[in-house]
Amino acid sequence: MKKWKNFADENEIIQLAKENKLVKNDGYANLSFVDEMDKIWEFITSNSVYEVASEILDISLSSATYPKLLSYLFSLDTDFTTNLLFDNLMNDKSGSKKYLFDLMRDLRIYNPEKIISYLQSDNEIFKKRALQLVVNDKQTYLKEDIVIFEKIIQVINSSFQEIVSYSTKKGLLSKEKEVWVCKCGTKNDKELEYCTNFECNKDKYGFFQSEINPLKAIKKLEENIEIIKENLL
16 A cells, blocks of 8 residues: 555545555555545545545444444445445345444434335345345434334234244143244243344344344434424424
8 A cells, every 4th residue: 555645636545545545455554554544534525525435334343433424424325325325234234233223323313214115125135135225313303204214114014923933821729721833942931022042042033132123223213203203293
């Protein structure tokens, strides 16, 4: 990588990103050029250089670079950033870019049309990732959001169903009690939310405890609706 004395020529920075010279061979930011990288971050942010956005997202993040990336994306057109992050999130086959969820939360990226479209997809990965975005905050709230949130609730209810079965087992004094049978085969008491098999630990919809499941998403939307009614109606 060349050492930069100035960044008057935007095309040179774009070409640098296109040639993947902002990172080392292992994909991590090239720490040998910290000063130059800082200047690059400053330049692309102050000048909203959208042409390098995809390449910048491909740089593995550290706690040091995340605030810079956040500021850079905030400098770009909202529609462009929204499309960029949605496309990257949904097309990430490895699921390794978990920071994309953080970016969309911290930038308050909330596009109901895209969320509903992905929630209604036949692709289970798209549906699951879209559900994680439902609980994000919007930049601003309007009374019209009530209808939007009610629509999303309807879509969630129609797009996600329990994937477990119900049965009974003998309890104390030979009394039978109702249980739900996880996909892993474990029988769980009716009142338990998550499978007791520590290798599974999923709920009735197939979500881990750390994930937003349909019930959590709907609860957050219902809370949003109540807040809007109390403050905007």
